[in-house]
Amino acid sequence: MQDILLEAKNVGKSFDGNTVLKDVNFKLGKGKILGLVGENGAGKSTLMNIIFGMSVIDETGGYDGEIILDGEKINFKNPIDALNAGVGMVHQEFNLIPGFTVAENITLNMEETKKNVISQVLGKKYEIIDEKANITISGNSLDTLGVDIDSNEYVSEMPVGHKQFIEIAREITRKDVKLIIMDEPTAVLTETEADILISALRKLASMGISIIFISHRLREILNVCDDIIVLRDGVVVENKPSKEMDLDEVARLMVGRDNEERKKEVHEEKVIDSNDIIIDVENLWVDMPGEQVVDVSFKVAKGEIFGIAGLAGQGKLGIPNGILGTYPVGGKVTFKGEDLKLGDTLKILEKGIAFVSEDRRGVGLLLEEPIYWNIAFNAMQVQNKYLKKILGINFRDEGKMREVADEYIESLAIKTTGSDQKAQNLSGGNQQKVCLAKAFAMDPELLFVSEPTRGIDVGAKELVLNSLKKTNREDDTTIVMVSSELEELRSICDRIAVICEGKIAGILSPKDSPEKFGLLMSGESIEGGYN
Numbered sequence: 231m232q233d234i235l236l237e238a239k240n241v242g243k244s245f246d247g248n249t250v251l252k253d254v255n256f257k258l259g260k261g262k263i264l265g266l267v268g269e270n271g272a273g274k275s276t277l278m279n280i281i282f283g284m285s286v287i288d289e290t291g292g293y294d295g296e297i298i299l300d301g302e303k304i305n306f307k308n309p310i311d312a313l314n315a316g317v318g319m320v321h322q323e324f325n326l327i328p329g330f331t332v333a334e335n336i337t338l339n340m341e342e343t344k345k346n347v348i349s350q351v352l353g354k355k356y357e358i359i360d361e362k363a364n365i366t367i368s369g370n371s372l373d374t375l376g377v378d379i380d381s382n383e384y385v386s387e388m389p390v391g392h393k394q395f396i397e398i399a400r401e402i403t404r405k406d407v408k409l410i411i412m413d414e415p416t417a418v419l420t421e422t423e424a425d426i427l428i429s430a431l432r433k434l435a436s437m438g439i440s441i442i443f444i445s446h447r448l449r450e451i452l453n454v455c456d457d458i459i460v461l462r463d464g465v466v467v468e469n470k471p472s473k474e475m476d477l478d479e480v481a482r483l484m485v486g487r488d489n490e491e492r493k494k495e496v497h498e499e500k501v502i503d504s505n506d507i508i509i510d511v512e513n514l515w516v517d518m519p520g521e522q523v524v525d526v527s528f529k530v531a532k533g534e535i536f537g538i539a540g541l542a543g544q545g546k547l548g549i550p551n552g553i554l555g556t557y558p559v560g561g562k563v564t565f566k567g568e569d570l571k572l573g574d575t576l577k578i579l580e581k582g583i584a585f586v587s588e589d590r591r592g593v594g595l596l597l598e599e600p601i602y603w604n605i606a607f608n609a610m611q612v613q614n615k616y617l618k619k620i621l622g623i624n625f626r627d628e629g630k631m632r633e634v635a636d637e638y639i640e641s642l643a644i645k646t647t648g649s650d651q652k653a654q655n656l657s658g659g660n661q662q663k664v665c666l667a668k669a670f671a672m673d674p675e676l677l678f679v680s681e682p683t684r685g686i687d688v689g690a691k692e693l694v695l696n697s698l699k700k701t702n703r704e705d706d707t708t709i710v711m712v713s714s715e716l717e718e719l720r721s722i723c724d725r726i727a728v729i730c731e732g733k734i735a736g737i738l739s740p741k742d743s744p745e746k747f748g749l750l751m752s753g754e755s756i757e758g759g760y761n
């Protein structure tokens with residue numbers, strides 16, 4: 231019998247009478263990796279929040295059942311209790327301090343300190359931080375993970391992939407860590423970075439650390455986990471060794487039906503006049519930390535889906551974020567023949583341009599507000615939609631707002647208790663869908679989408695990509711789509727620009743070979759191109 235570290239017995243959880251977990255049972259051995267998969271909203275994060283003592287659980291009435299860690303029943307009231315008991319968690323969103331260095335972030339609250347005259351009289355809290363020792367500690371943790379990141383660098387300057395490794399390095403730096411929960415740690419990583427992380431997980435497991443690993447990339451789950459739990463609508467529908475499962479079986483168990491059913495293919499072909507330019511970008515530069523754009527020029531024709539690919543940190547995310555005014559920007563951008571006032575977000579939105587940001591919680595959503603507000607808000611503010619006049623005064627037409635929200639809840643299969651639910655109470659993947667709905671509701675002529683399927687489950691990915699295709703074909707929306715997933719760009723784009731070191735390395739056809747894309751991404755030049 232293996233040595234058990236963690237056991238869940240009949241764990242259940244409801245939010246306001248809505249049951250999201252029911253009779254969940256599982257065991258996790260010491261030094262083992264447990265994969266947790268399920269559709270968006272299946273209950274994965276909620277289960278992890280229970281184990282880690284996130285305050286939202288206690289504040290919403292606690293949970294049913296028992297969690298046993300190392301033979302003892304636990305009920306952490308907050309994450310500090312969990313950390314003290316050797317349980318760490320890496321969340322979907324980062325918890326780093328941007329103005330601190332890598333070493334400062336990794337050793338935060340665990341700093342090595344040096345004695346001095348004052349501390350010898352007044353106690354340990356007057357000791358000073360031993361920066362050198364902390365740089366060594368931080369370097370050791372990063373070495374364990376197998377990544378090459380400078381401990382002296384500031385976190386604000388880094389690409390997201392590096393930030394993810396820093397989060398994990400911080401968890402393994404804690405003394406006596408027994409269990410690390412990782413909620414979609416590879417979602418923001420490139421394939422190479424994800425491979426490094428997977429090797430690191432194996433190494434951590436061989437050191438005796440147990441890991442719970444949540445990912446929508448099922449191949450990774452099958453590749454690295456000892457056992458896999460499939461959650462569907464809050465219930466464990468399968469729990470067995472990964473070597474007894476394959477990709478199709480996991481995907482089928484997750485959605486509870488054949489995946490094919492969800493595909494609503496959009497077939498209509500379209501004709502693009504390459505001389506009918508909707509946006510012309512010339513010599514764009516953007517000062518987005520970790521995603522600097524140096525000098526980028528491209529033209530997009532009306533009706534196109536134009537993809538932007540590139541490795542993390544090369545500047546692809548900087549392009550829409552600069553044009554829409556999230557970061558300092560310069561250059562010349564013409565929209566339908568008129569100069570755009572770069573940086574003036576409201577003016578740009580008024581012209582019929584919309585943006586779905588990769589940072590859904592930071593800039594994408596009004597977290598405290600209900601879904602229907604989120605979906606209708608920009609269209610109401612910018613385009614005066616969903617307003618009704620009473621005695622000459624404009625009032626919000628709540629009925630219309632709810633109506634449009636319900637349409638998107640249906641068409642994008644947003645898992646929610648209703649359009650009144652607050653955005654912050656949706657699962658990550660469903661928040662992402664609300665961001666898309668919010669942009670679609672503006673019926674834009676030009677739509678920038680950045681990482682549209684990040685955090686979206688395998689079944690819903692197709693749905694999201696099809697919804698983009700549909701708005702492109704039926705509403706005549708031109709799309710500029712930035713993504714780390716080359717395959718999804720190749721599945722819907724007409725042309726794809728590859729960004730390397732802040733510049734366009736080349737523009738390819740989606741039919742070009744993955745090798746060609748790979749060469750451009752790594753800064754090599756190739757024969758020919760497609761402009």
Ligand SMILES: Nc1ncnc2c1ncn2[C@@H]1O[C@H](COP(=O)(O)OP(=O)(O)OP(=O)(O)O)[C@@H](O)[C@H]1O
Pocket residue numbers: 245250268269270271272273274275276277286290645646647654655656657658659660685687
């Ligand atoms: N604080 C909350 N209040 C009300 N409902 C909540 C709250 N947190 C989560 N939920 C609901 O619980 C369900 C499960 O959400 P959870 O975040 O656990 O899903 P998930 O499996 O992690 O999804 P994803 O893959 O999208 O991250 C969802 O329907 C969500 O709306």
